[in-house]
Amino acid sequence: MTKPALSAEPAPSFRPLYLQIKDLLVRSLETGEWRPGEAIASELVLASRFGVSQGTVRKALDALAADHLVVRRQGKGTFVATHTEEAQSSFRFLRIRQDGGSELPASRLLDVRRGKASAEVARLLEVKPGDPVVVVRRVLEWGGRPVIVDDITLPAALFRGLTRAKLESYAGSMYGFFETQFGVRMLNAQERIKAVPADPATAGVLGVPAGTPLLAVDRVAHTYGGRPVEYRRGLCSTAAHHYFNVLG
Amino acid sequence: MTKPALSAEPAPSFRPLYLQIKDLLVRSLETGEWRPGEAIASELVLASRFGVSQGTVRKALDALAADHLVVRRQGKGTFVATHTEEAQSSFRFLRIRQDGGSELPASRLLDVRRGKASAEVARLLEVKPGDPVVVVRRVLEWGGRPVIVDDITLPAALFRGLTRAKLESYAGSMYGFFETQFGVRMLNAQERIKAVPADPATAGVLGVPAGTPLLAVDRVAHTYGGRPVEYRRGLCSTAAHHYFNVLG
């Protein structure tokens, strides 16, 4: 039988048990069987539930941990990953660092307004052009000095009742806020970076001359199933900060 | 990668067997028991050599594969990772992409010269200021159009006999060349990115007006033991290209 000219992927002839278990666990996480931060069932309990050995459950959980969907803690249990915990996980996606130190930024809200998705935003968020969106503008400051201006675009359908007051009342990270208030979990993201000259308005906010080269960081963040749920554009002054990345 | 010697680490009370096996295998790789691209001994052979079970060897090898030190191929064996193979591994560290497509760049050599390590280069490469270095300047082009100017600084002690002629005669990637000609393997790297205005010389090479915002990508690449062996500064025009990054 001649092999059909497949598009690169031969479609795996079978799917290992532990990956099927992993899929079932992802569904349980997605539907909220356990809440963020909570401990999920133990390996032995899951093994008996699914009728497989503890070792197979372990491989599934290790894969989930590699995806940052759960966190394993020896002696305590396996926990649903969350953006609300300590600084480490709270700023998991932030790649901007001080040139010298390791200080963490504070967020200052500038504006929250409603609008309609442009063609480009619609494409990135996989909604229809004109669909309602919420745009949050905020500044990240290190030591009181503004460094990044973020424009964060969210599909309004998923963030009903998002107001400036609520956002301001929340102390922790924005992703933690989205998680606890709207049940929207940011699982991964991709960023595209360009160098652009500062427009006058941004230059004013960041305290640099207009035309100063800035990093333009475009981010699309995804939730379960790779569905995009946030588009963000950050403009970053690199006078005393830089984008940090590790290549494995 | 091998875990960086963190401060604040309470020093683990014990070291699992499979990590000790991993360390032994790293030493074997470092000393060249198997050459890049070659298959290493099979799991069963290694298990009997070290007097542990196949499962323990497997965990060690899986960890090495996660660090990209080896590549596992079902039915064939476990192979020493290399930068000389297909495009995928050859450009493993390149994060610059075309805005539209997925074309790969070509390299054009501008200059190879010898010099002495400045204070900053000495600090980054962990050599003494004034130590001899080789600086390679080259351009990366997409479809014949220059996009990146790279200044690549190497400790001369590790790259004896590196000449422009040899570099030009080599078709593949530069890291593949370093690997086969000098036995220096680039295992991982970190990059720091800023936005800077194009200086007149660079602007001329890239065909953009002086002052145009460019990405300045500083990279330090490491070999075994986390020893830095390359410092590279790339200046990248983002008119039709961008830096791409995935956040897990």
Next chain:
DNA sequence: TAGTGGTCTAGACCACATA
């Protein structure tokens, strides 16, 4: 057909956390 890595199991024991 033989050899390789990949999956799955079952059980023992270890390290860690909590009560």
Next chain:
DNA sequence: ATGTGGTCTAGACCACTAG
């Protein structure tokens, strides 16, 4: 003392590759 995840073992079988 108990329960959790982490390590280690031994063996069976499966999927893939090559001669």
